[in-house]
Amino acid sequence: MRITLAVSQLTKLGGKERDCLATARHLAERGHQVTVLTTAVADDLAAAPFRIELLRVRGFSNHSRSAAFARAVLKSHRQQGGDLLFAFDRMPGADVFFAADRSYLRRYHGLAAKLLPRRRTMLALERGVYDPKAATRLLFLTAQQRDEYQQFYGFDPARGSVLPMILHDERFAALEGAAERGAIRRELGVPDDATLVLGIGIAARLKGFDRTLAAVAAQPNLHLLLAGSSDRWLAPQVAELGLQDRVRLLPYVPNVMDLLLAADLFVHPAREEAGGIVIGEALLAGLPVIVSAVCGYAPVVARSGAGIVLPEPFTPEALSAALTEVTGALPAFRERASAQAANLRETRGAWLRCIAEQVEAAAATR
Structure with missing residues (x-):
């Protein structure tokens, strides 16, 4: 044909x-x-x-x-x-x-x-x-x-x-050949004992990077990596919030799965997201997630218990509370995320x- x-x-x-x-x-x-x-x-x-x-x-x-x-x-x-x-x-x-x-x-x-x-x-x-x-x-x-x-x-x-759920074959392959978590964190300059929050997206504001920055600013125990966007407002916003020591911007993403494996929590408070492949990629890596309810794949997060779905309309207080809840019970959330990862591997x-x-x-x- x-x-x-x-x-x-x-x-x-x-x-x-x-x-x-x-x-x-x-x-x-x-x-x-x-x-x-x-x-x-x-x-x-x-x-x-x-x-x-x-x-x-x-x-x-x-x-x-x-x-x-x-x-x-x-x-x-x-x-x-x-x-x-x-x-x-x-x-x-x-x-x-x-x-x-x-x-x-x-x-x-x-x-x-x-x-x-x-x-x-x-x-x-x-x-x-x-x-x-x-x-x-x-x-x-x-x-x-x-x-x-x-x-x-x-x-x-x-x-x-x-x-x-859409998950590309190269993401499965990348997991199989990924570097050791500690080595990835050292290459990124993330302290071994830091709790690392990760955000990924090209259109930074649409994907809620500003929301994540504000929430992390209020929780001094968290480090943040924002990857994929070259939006010019990001660096000034990091400086304005005084987060230069805890936030790293990585416009180019050579291997998304390496970043997901290095992180402790994936946060995606998007303003608009028909599906959200990156949400599935985070779950495939066994990473707990926090997502906004507008994301098409948010029901997968809710059903699996592998994270928290933020209600609409969005409020900064809801995101802050979700960060506190997930980081306070990371082993339990990671266990549920790992179970969801096993399910996703079966449907490759x-x-x-x-x-x-x-x-x-x-x-x-x-």
Whole structure:
């Protein structure tokens, strides 16, 4: 089967981009002829077992380029005679869509949504995928995300499937070959007896780094490592709070699993998070977690007892209390996190198998 995957860029590999590449690799390994359409690609992807094709897209704004990319993908897919189009960006006309984000209707509504070009364009792209008249098969990260979209658009529930928790194969491999915990901490400059809190994210404010900094500032026994973000406000905020001796910023993350193994607690008080792969990665490493209730994978934390889910609306007091509770009972929380890690190891690769089955079923019904 000739399958076309589409994602807007492959240079900054966030969750959606990594999911697209893993899916392309898995489908190719199942014997399908896979082409990934994108506008930009990192050099080290040249050896991938599938074809990557660059599309030239013009536009003076992000939303105009998004619309142009959707049109260019449809044109290329049809010209090449592909059997199925699998989109990782909102793209009317796609056969399958991977819903990596929450709905724009949560952010764009009222008169502004009708008048402002960006909002109007992005809502039109979203509507083209979820409209009840569309034939696109929908893949969701969580049941919460599926129900939200279904409430907004009223599509046939049979069109939507919820994927098992997404955990990439290289994370399992990284755990198997990870360095010793003490060696990682020494390399990071973390004292052996320190209780290390870890936060990971690219968009620092969206992932709640400011909330974590404020909470750690009030608990002088904690050290904090914030990794993955290059946001310029972080260093001044650390200095303003007087945390230079207890907080380390690490914009580049060469191995996420090493950081998780070095930490005592993972904190993710995000303002928005459709799923939260990093939450699953923390649990896979056997690390207790504190997450905000908006995170799609928060119910996994609640069911496992491997951490605390902060109620919405968020309050600094709730995060501070959660830090105190978890750090005061770390052995018990770590034991439950380790049990959840064992469960996740048993389901390794389930999300990719589910995607492949959905894609193949969609192709069979065309």
